[in-house]
Amino acid sequence: MVSRCPVAPLFREGGVAVGTHVRKVTRTFDIRAIDERWRRAWEEEGTYRPPEPSAGPKRYVLDFFPYPSGDGLSVGHARNYVPTDVLARYFRMRGFAVLHPMGWDAFGLPAENEALLKGRHPRDTTREYSANYRRQLQLIGCSYDWAREINTSDPEFYKWTQWGFLLLLRRGLAYRAIGLQWWCPKCRTILANEQVRDGRCWRHGDTPVEQRALEQWYIRTTEYAERLLRDLDELDWPAHIKTIQRNWIGRTERDGTVRYHLHDWLVSRQRYWGAPIPVVYCDRCGIIPVPEEQLPVLLPEVERYEPSGTGRSPLDAMPEFVHTSCPRCAGPARRETDTLDGFADSNWYFLRFTDPHYASGPWNPEAARYWMPVDWYIGGAEQAVMHLLYARFFTKVLYDEGLVSFVEPFVRLRSQGSLLSPKDRVRMSKSRGNVVTPDEVVAQHGADPVRVAVMFIGPFAQDVTWDPAVAAGAARFVRRLYQLLAQRAKPGTGNGEPETEDLTREVRSRLHRLIKSAGEAIERFRFNTLISSLMTFVNEMERWEKQIAGTPLWSEILDTLVRICAPVAPFIAEQAWHDLGREGSVHHARWPDHDPALAHEEEHTVVIQVDGKVRDRMTVPSATPHEAYAPLASVRPRIAPYLHRRTIRDVVVVPGKVVNFVTRGK
RNA sequence: GCGGAAGUGGCGGAACUGGCAGACGCGCAGGCCUCAGAAGCCUGUGGGGGAAACCCCGUGGGGGUUCAAAUCCCUCCUUCCGCACCA
Incomplete structure (x- = not known):
């Protein structure tokens, strides 16, 4: 029980000896001791673990899960996580079963780029940085159920990301095509359209992208354009986020044909730090999906994972990974060496949280039926297009496959504003040196x-x-x-x-x-x-x-x-x-x-106006009939002189609020 | 250029459905406590006039609707976001 915790002093006795006498003892509120005591107690007691099995009305309260950066959290991040935490705690106290989990978007370009910059392995930086994030989130009292922590670079997770790709392939929604693609010379990989801004890389704003012709994997998001557009109407999302998505999907009418601005989603990355795309190339059988029972296709452990710059993934230089046998004819075959875009992970992670250690499928159907969809989804507007669009798309595919019963994953979306640094009034970032950390505050x-x-x-x-x-x-x-x-x-x-x-x-x-x-x-x-x-x-x-x-x-x-x-x-x-x-x-x-x-107020303060100007106030019992307002108001010493020798043309009464004597004609 | 959101004291902001503008906090001023300071506590704090009671003005500018407008409508200005150029 929580109540067994050792009792720490709440107040520090403080006093300063000066001259010949000791100053009066002052009592200082020792908030740090209180913090430390309960932080430890809650963790030991599992205070925020939802009861198992959960039953009754539920609330799924979810933050956009972050990629753990070496910079750690700033107080700006707390503007996201703290309000969400308040919401989760409130619903818990209201008697709802609350799912409030946290995990790490650890695969993908941002994580790998940062590891490259530090000259370290992303496996190590991910482990270290996520531990630091967890510490900081606990520091500010976030009530996540840490037993549900997930990490997209964990084979237990990306096994099912690969499963998702195979599902798309089976439904004819994944295809290979040659196309002119945007190439970031710094990332040394192909970027999706959405990752190019003003002709520059989204991660390297100073780097113009180039075009290259390569064969790539695409996902047919365009096939869902109309539904992605139409279903926005029913969502409780900020209007501007919906507008951004509508603009992005961009339906137009030209030559009597409906056209969409949306492109198919390019998912191949010629990079190490992602889920290997689970297909093999066989000379006899062609492109063959890796059978589900052989998943995951493990990302091989390597020391050197730098992008080659040749347009091929680092995995391509590893014969022991590349050479395999065809699942169909058992003949020699080559593995696909590209990895999946990180958005393939964040596509579906919210489903995994419902039963994060479930082994017989990507999610436990019973748990998902109970917890999904996400009731409240909170995060920054910078994901207005990419993550939120792909997750909506993939959910609709799962619906069509009969795997989920809902067509939209996030019922309510809320976006927090940025916290700007007092130094320069721009967003906090370590590179600018303007960060205020939650640790210091x-x-x-x-x-x-x-x-x-x-x-x-x-x-x-x-x-x-x-x-x-x-x-x-x-x-x-x-x-x-x-x-x-x-x-x-x-x-x-x-x-x-x-x-x-x-x-x-x-x-x-x-x-x-x-x-x-x-x-x-x-x-x-x-x-x-x-x-x-x-x-x-x-x-x-x-x-x-x-x-x-x-x-x-x-x-x-x-x-x-x-x-x-x-x-x-x-x-x-x-x-x-x-x-x-x-x-x-x-x-x-x-x-x-x-x-x-x-809660009902027994008395109201009623404003008394003459010709719309406030001249007095009176307190009346809330049960006072509105016919009684004018007689009560007109005899008050402040009011009577205003009404003297004037014709009252009208009296407007709003019960409990105002009485207005109109003496002026039009 | 098109579309959207916004503009309120010295500052951050509040005002629910048109009904007391400035809640709450910061800052500032005065006071208490103290040898002194810090901390804490109390009082005041939109602008102008007045000894006071009170009065006038006031929510980016201008106009309108209404008994009544920060709130609704028109128009102009400014800021931010999205689109358009690129994808």
Whole structure:
């Protein structure tokens, strides 16, 4: 049980000896000790593992999985992962079975290019960098179920990527053709159309691409153009992402024929770091797919994996890999030596997460039936075309094959804005030397303040500039929140007077409005206003504390508040949960239900206008009939003079909001 | 050029369906605490006028609809994104 964890001091006793006397001892909130204690406890307890077998209503909450870079995560990445984590934690507390996994898009050009740059093997860099990502994600309290971690360069994974290629081949959707192809001299490989921007390589913006004639593998995405276009309508995605996809598919009418701008997807890469394309070439039988039971076609272990620059893969120079026997006639045959584009991995990885160690197929049909489709998919708009289009395409192929029951993999998509560096107001990158890491901000303020800061700094979808002052403000808020929840929670700290009925009703109403607005803010991805409503509530409770601390009402408030704060500030909420004497983990506690009758405000402030100008305000019971507004308002000392010797031509009443006396004619 | 999104205090932003503009935070000012500082706490903080009560102005510019506009419509300006040139 979580509650067995050793108790660490919450407050450090601090004091400085000056001159002849010792300064008064001050109590310092030691957030790092709290972080460390619960980070360890959650990992040991498997706090975020979904119950097995999962049942009941589910939520699949997924981040775009990253390729692990040697730069590690910046606070900018936290703008993606933290809000998603809040969403996952919220649904968990609401009683949903939540799938919230993380893995590594480890195969492909970006990973191999970086390894080349470092002069190391991508197998080693991948292992090292993903471990660092995992550490950083745990540092900021992301509640992934790490038992489901996947890695696309793992043979257990790419075996099924190869299976997917064979499926496309069998359905006539993969073909070989010679064509003029874009060649990046730095990558020394062919690029897909989508990987060429302004005549330059997507990974090497300073490198113009060249054209080469080569025989390549293509996927017939164009055959699905119409469905890819049409099915966009039903998706809950940001409008601009849909627009980008529509433009990319680009249906036009010329000569009475429907034409598409979309090209077939070129998947061959003359590179080492990818899944070998599972076909062999036999002189007698032609192109023969590797039988499924012989998968995976293992990527051979080599020390030198640099692109040859000849237009052929490094695998081509390895006779022991190339020479094989034909699966059909057993005669001599040659293996395909190109590898698959990394997007062939990210095409389907979300299915693998539903049962990542399943051995008899790419995914467990039962698990996929339960968890799929992805309910919330969160990631940057830079994947608006490639990954999101290929994953939609492949899902439709799986549907046509009868392997899945849905035609779209991602029901809801949300894209976070970039976090710009305060140094130069551009996106953070190590090469620019403008990165702020979560490590340094956590070291300075603690994990919860980092979480609060990246949510509070601006609207989720908007680009914002990182401001260290926001982190400092978030740290102040987290400390005050913790003090409210835990330090002064003990009975008898206030005057403990039996609360009056009116006060109880008012405070409880306030509490239930917070429950309601917090839940709505999370589901609507308004994390900045989520934080501000928590701040407002804490401010108000600090004001009320003198009157009601130590009463049953106060306990009710704290017990509710600690749950509402758990998704946002999981570390201090867990600590406060235990300080409040509760058992287990707050992260297994139920999200409080808001009672609409309690949340309902008993009084409204009504604005009184004369000719549209605000002249006074009055408080009325919410049950006041709207006919009573004008008589009440017209006799008020501030209002009566305005109405004196004027003809009231009209009175507009909006119950609970406004009463407007119109005296002017048109 | 076409299409889309946006423009609110010194700063980040809030304002749900047209109904109190500026919530919340940062910054700043004054105060408390302190030998002093840091931290913390309290108060104030859109602009102008006024001793005050209050009044006037105010959401990029201009016009309109409406009892009422940050919000809806027209127009102009600016910024960002996508398309168009390349694929």
